[in-house]
Amino acid sequence: MASAPPDTHRRGNRLLAEITRDTRASLVPLVLVMVVRVALSVAVPALLASVVDGVLLGDGPGTPAALWGGAVLLAAACDAAMPPLGAAGTARSVATLRTRVVDHLLRVPARDTVSPGEAVTQVTQAAPQAGSLPTAVAGSVVSLAGSLAGFAALWLIDWRTGAVFTLAVPVSVVIARRFVGRAARADSAYLGAQADLATRLLGALAGARTIRASGTLRAETHRVLAPLADVSAAGHAMWRLQRATVWQFGLLLSLTEALALATAGLGVAGGRLPAGELLAVAGYVKVAVGALQQIDVLLALAQARAGADRVAGTLALPVPVPGRTAAPGGPGEVRLRGVVVRSADGEALLDGADLVLPAGRSVALVGRSGAGKSLLAGLLGRLSEPDEGEVLVDGVDVRDLPAADLRATVTYAFERPVLIGGTVHDAISYGRPGTPRGTVEDAARAARADTFVRRLPDGYDTPLDRAPLSGGERQRLGLARTLARPARVYVLDDATSGLDTVTEAEVTRAVTGVLTGRTRLVVAHRVTTAARCDEVAWLHGGRVRAMAPHHVLWRDPDYRAVFAAAKDAAEPSGTSGASVASATTVTAEGGRTA
Structure with a gap:
């Protein structure tokens, strides 16, 4: 032995x-x-x-x-x-x-x-x-x-x-x-x-x-x-x-x-x-x-x-150590400078990634499966740590922020949210005990969850183990949990992927209205999700290959190939990139999104 x-x-x-x-x-x-x-x-x-x-x-x-x-x-x-x-x-x-x-x-x-x-x-x-x-x-x-x-x-x-x-x-x-x-x-x-x-x-x-x-x-x-x-x-x-x-x-x-x-x-x-x-x-x-x-x-x-x-x-595994620099006021601009993240065997998962999220704007993060989108998104809230480089929010490295300030600065909605708490109300207010019922209900309405929650036996007071929820409903409750937390930067990690396209459009419009003026990084797998954001950051080879509006990037066949496997990416044969861009351009609260 x-x-x-x-x-x-x-x-x-x-x-x-x-x-x-x-x-x-x-x-x-x-x-x-x-x-x-x-x-x-x-x-x-x-x-x-x-x-x-x-x-x-x-x-x-x-x-x-x-x-x-x-x-x-x-x-x-x-x-x-x-x-x-x-x-x-x-x-x-x-x-x-x-x-x-x-x-x-x-x-x-x-x-x-x-x-x-x-x-x-x-x-x-x-x-x-x-x-x-x-x-x-x-x-x-x-x-x-x-x-x-x-x-x-x-x-x-x-x-x-x-x-x-x-x-x-x-x-x-x-x-x-x-x-x-x-x-x-x-x-x-x-x-x-x-x-x-x-x-x-x-x-x-x-x-x-x-x-x-x-x-x-x-x-x-x-x-x-x-x-x-x-x-x-x-x-x-x-x-x-x-x-x-x-x-x-x-x-x-x-x-x-x-x-x-x-x-x-x-x-x-x-x-x-x-x-x-x-x-x-x-x-x-x-x-x-x-x-x-x-x-x-x-x-x-x-x-x-x-x-x-x-x-x-x-x-002995290293864990993030909270900083001691109080979070400064600011509009929520995010900058990644020369970020490198390596796997346990030394492979570079992110290799010198640079990215700027303009304050108050929505940026879709797009890339092939395994490109490191969720890994990069996790850097903003220190859910993952860079081996090299900086992640700055309003000019301050997130590693210098105390844990409470970081949580109040960056918040997340995940693709497969885990609901924690005794009741539906507790699940939405999780992490912010004492959140008023009105705030919880407003967040649920924005996530298009209020209607099905009220149909539950005890509404918002229904115990989670007695609430029969579909995957899409759980995802909307997870999104509501995020919207109930005031922050400067919102990271939506494919947070609407479990919704049909009509419901996704409704939720996106509502969320855009609620988060107007807040910085948003949206991990996107669907064409429609990327098209609704102000800009798209295209992640490829561990770096940000390009950053531009969706309709501009759509002209590149390599960019279109990123969505080839997505169910909603199939387009009629012979359709040009420009016409597709026109078809997917939508108007949302807060201005034109591509």
Whole structure:
């Protein structure tokens, strides 16, 4: 089984150290109880020896017996208190780490994001494993301190017994180190297989209708469950490791205990030790071997290391850092200067792109599929980050703007909007809690959504899970959500593609009226969408090849070829570019659009 790169382990170790440091305060009650429990473990054998020696010498049990009984009862109370305190401490650290992972996953730019299955596995499995470390470490450290005290007591009672016990320590350390390393690798493989399984399942659930319609249910089931073999192999590897380690530890510790007790017994038989000390030795051997038989702690450490390595890899992904320059007032002019965006393998997706969006105008962004239109559109609101170059709004780099100012400056409407919130009203006002109902309804009317919303059982108060919405209706609600947010720059990423041409024309006219005087970047796949904008930016080869009104660009056959695959791009044979341009030229509020 291959080892993880050293950088991965270093990041994982740093993360584990951070988790332990950040959650140490919540572990104070648990540690205090553990310390008391360990102190009692050290005291009980000595008290028991005093009781036995007192009885044998005819002094009676007396005070030592009462102290021994009280110590046993207090130890039982500590044993009862430790599990809930440990669970509470673990829950806090796991919640903290889960929050951190989810927050980071939502901040990572789309091109660097992890797979859905990996994200689910990290939040549900890897984070809990790593988050359990502080509690395990606290228990292990306190237990180790108790074991050292028991070990010292053995030497104080009888150095020969202490020396015999010492022989087991180096062998135990070797077994423990081998187990932790191998178990961490096995658990990492297990998490990887689980992530693969989750990714396949999420993809299949998203395409469930296609699978059923295609009659490929059995084949898809086998494809989704294919990683189960890897899950099984990793799980069995873990069990084999535990089995081998348990018997090794068991044999070693049994021999150690037997030799230590035999040595002490010979001391009693030879008159070197009083009889009560034999019981003390037996008790301290049990205390001392506690540090050498913590297979559960070792397993928790291995799992924490594997989980931390995985989570640390995600947390190492760069995320946009908000700036501190307040957004200046301005009309909303946007400039892209020499923007370069590379893929993970170094390929230039955008290669020195330059673009100017005049304030208050609408610009259609056109290009073949895969040209980088959505990538470029994402740069304005830092949904994607340039590797080189600048993205300026009214002369200020968007990287210098605080997050709140950036969201108030640039807002988005997407092709496939995800509606979030309890009700339809919440979905439209999402991100702006407290938005008045009137503002929500005005935005819905502009997006031509008000009519179908009022037909829902409870209108705008209808829960989203009880609102049967078509793809086009969802798209209009997503557009309404955008229109309800005042901003200087609006990015419409193919936001009307799910509408028929008549509805699209109605929505476009209404939106144009609402956004008159606002800067708009419209990612366009339809001829009609591009024709309604003031200008068109033609993206080709990672650069803006040309920027001009649609009717001017339409004369170029390469530009017309961009729309060749679109359903609404078919034109009668022999129609000239000029006549088509005339046919598609429309008049909208705010002036002539080509």
